[in-house]
Amino acid sequence: MSQSPKDPGDVRGAIEAGRRHHDMGGRDAGPVDRSQHAHDPWENKTDAILRLLADPARGPVMRIDELRRGIEEMGPGIYDELSYYERWIASIATILMEKGVLTADEIGRKIEDVRARHADAPPRREGFGGGTR
Amino acid sequence: MSAAAHATSAPFAPGDRVRVRTAFPPGHVRTPHYCRGHEGVVERLCGHFPNPEELAYGRVPTAPCALYRVRFPQRALWPDYAGPAADSVEIELFDHWLEAVE
Structure with missing residues (x-):
């Protein structure tokens, strides 16, 4: 319990111990941020998208277990850099591509459309994610 | 063994x-x-659920797995645990991760 999970030097040790990066239970992680915050609209939308995709009435298209697997496979680095709902939407995209629901090209073109639509809007804050971890 | x-x-x-x-x-x-x-120590049987290790890869197992809540002494898991000796932690674990202790 001596090293932070974000310590790059810890990655090799974790692999040798058979511990995957996301499996951080009991490890030092610094102070806990207990501040309350509102979710950004895109975070609410991400939550809604997952609920719809995981609804048994729709198949389900994907399961929460697949969402978790996609997040866990990000590994050190990306896993730490992304906020909570950024991890969700990135994993949802990966799983939907795996399942043939969406293609990388479709997602890429949609991202371009959205960027163009918001080209004139000033960024509301640093980066594009909320503070949610 | 049948699924039922x-x-x-x-x-x-x-x-x-x-x-x-x-x-x-x-x-x-x-x-x-x-x-x-x-x-x-097994605290309770929580029920039977499809194995998440399979669901995570898009496969739906036919036979659900028994899920148990297992109680561990905190001090056994964390040698430097500073709380009371009687403190425990309970973890939900699937049958295929457990073996009997004689």
């Missing part, structure tokens, strides 16, 4: 001593790293 028989099969009972397998598979597993290899 499997759905009610529960090899362990509350009070049984069990050890978490010392295994480090790749893929999506729900057994925390910190409890592997440790001994605990």
